[in-house]
């Protein structure tokens with residue numbers, strides 16, 4: 001197969017500028033920064049762009065079936081599950097255009113089809129002419145659906161379609177109606193769109209998450225956990241939990257746009273660690289065999305490495321430690337490295353506000369203490385070791401926190417989650433989810449109370 005070329009641009013700072021050239025060969029992808037791009041934020045926070053340009057370096061990533069694209073570009077195509085809503089829509093559009101809709105070629109085609117306007121500051125084009133045309137506004141304006149838009153019924157059909165062929169018809173009609181759109185990571189069905197939240201006059205740029213029958217209650221639980229994190233002092237985006245017909249939606253305002261609508265770099269911790277470790281960290285959740293990545297690896301990135309990317313690495317280390325404790329206490333075993341991200345540019349990037357705090361342990365198939373391992377123990381189970389509390393306390397050391405600060409963080413998290421289970425109980429969600437969370441949270445709470453000297 002001949003090499004394929006794409007052009008990467010960014011609208012960061014206001015005016016569209018070219019960042020560099022991406023080349024895809026059979027077994028690798030390589031990228032060269034444009035000579036004029038020295039002042040722009042790079043593909044990763046781990047890239048010192050000016051120095052890479054001066055040394056004439058080309059970056060290269062091995063590509064295989066599991067990892068066709070490097071993480072910061074893979075984040076611009078839909079997650080690689082056949083059931084993924086965004087992937088099904090793009091596959092339909094590709095198939096209609098006679099392009100490959102599965103296999104490694106499809107990843108590349110999807111990147112060219114929808115890789116702009118996505119999360120963060122990177123826009124991907126087939127060539128510079130396409131980029132200039134796009135920015136000159138020759139594209140159709142994005143629709144701003146209201147809550148009674150017919151689109152929602154199609155989404156409902158596509159994700160939950162009961163009758164024969166109903167789901168496929170939903171996808172076909174949606175593909176025709178919405179066209180190729182930018183996409184976002186994650187397992188839950190969602191779309192990126194501009195939307196006017198209920199009771200408001202202005203539209204916001206949002207990640208809109210949809211609830212499927214299999215995950216009944218998940219969005220109400222996620223919204224509650226947003227509230228609890230906010231009350232505990234974390235920065236959180238504005239959210240609206242609402243319904244459109246029978247479809248339940250969680251509208252989450254995008255944090256990767258300025259108030260003028262220009263993009264801010266937004267990079268997951270997985271992508272940063274992948275770039276900083278030259279590909280050694282190659283999964284966003286812990287691999288049972290290698291035990292990598294762990295929360296200690298994340299701590300190291302902030303505390304011990306010399307990445308020179310972060311404005312307040314010590315403050316962010318403490319914030320991540322507190323996020324971990326809150327996740328443990330709310331039954332969120334899903335705080336993996338695509339659910340933590342940094343916003344902004346070198347050397348001033350900062351931990352992003354909270355997103356996806358959904359307490360996934362409410363669902364038996366996700367009932368594990370933590371998708372990321374720590375404290376030299378297995379956490380991909382619901383069982384707790386006897387000295388679990390001590391290991392949570394010891395983890396604080398990796399994040400550069402003294403024991404008294406760690407105890408304080410744990411005590412404050414215990415306070416912030418004191419009424420959590422009764423608030424879960426008050427939600428209109430299936431009883432099974434409530435019982436499941438009680439089981440997940442009780443033992444952890446008890447052990448953390450013991451080590452925090454909580455009264």
Ligand SMILES: Nc1ncnc2c1ncn2[C@@H]1O[C@H](COP(=O)(O)OP(=O)(O)O)[C@@H](O)[C@H]1O
Nearest residue numbers: 184185186187188207253254255256338355356
């Ligand atoms: N408010 C937001 N602003 C910018 N990006 C976001 C926001 N919320 C989520 N994202 C991005 O979208 C991805 C998917 O959202 P998430 O809520 O994690 O969905 P899921 O529950 O499917 O994992 C995240 O990994 C992140 O990259």
Ligand SMILES: [Mg+2]
Nearest residue numbers: 186338339356
């Ligand atoms: Mg997520």
